[in-house]
Amino acid sequence: MRVLECRLAVDDLDSFVADLGTIxxxxxxxxxAFDAHYVADRDHLERAVELADRAIERGENIARDRAVEILLYAAGRRQIDRALEMGVGEGENRAVILIDAGPSDDADGDTDRETRAAAACEQVRGLDAIGSQEPTLERTDAETLCAFFDITEAERAATDASLSALVRERVALLEVEK
Structure with missing residues (x-):
């Protein structure tokens, strides 16, 4: 899995999403593509990919499209419209763009998967909407994460777990709630 941390300037969201799909x-x-305010860290996205792939492998996926299934897990929600809040919008965005070649199988070695992901990442970098490439996951927006994932102050006070761990717990709970 690759992540491209950047600033986006999206004039036409449908066109931007279509460009990502084509690539x-x-x-x-x-x-x-995710709004960085809603992503706890790289581990958050890795867990979402892992659980989405497991659901697809078992035939228990909610969405037909792998990208949407990953979005649902990252958001910890079953409703696509609610999960879309995590996505980027038109205008300026601090973003994280996930690029993943999917689970490895016998016919597709890790080298090929990495080569394809690297080539796609390079092409995404060339899109007009991509502004500066800069760290967007270094600053966690705790207020937004707590509100979006329904993490209360009482819950945070009752544990020594990090906010990222609590978010990953919400991601994993989607599996339980099916």
Missing amino acids: GERHGVTIQ
Whole structure:
């Protein structure tokens, strides 16, 4: 899995999403863009990918599209419209763009998967909407994460777990709530 941390300037969201889809199809990868305010850290996205792939493998997926399934897990929600709040919007965005070649199988070695993901990442970097490439996951927006994932002050006070761990717990709970 690769993540591209950047600032976006999206003039036309539908066109931007279509461009990501075209690049993903061309390279045989899944691409999903997230508003960085809603992402706890890289581990959050890795867990969402892992659980989405497991659901797809078992035939228990909610969405038909892998990118949408990853979005649902990252959001910890079953409703696509509510999960879409995590996505980027038109205008300026601090973003994290996930690029993943999918689970490895016998016919597709790790080297090929990495090559495809790298090529797709390079092409995404060239999109007009991509502004500066800069760390967007270093600053956690605790207020937004707590509100979005329904993490209360009482819950945070009752544990020594990090906010990222609590968010990953919400991601994992989607599996239980099915």
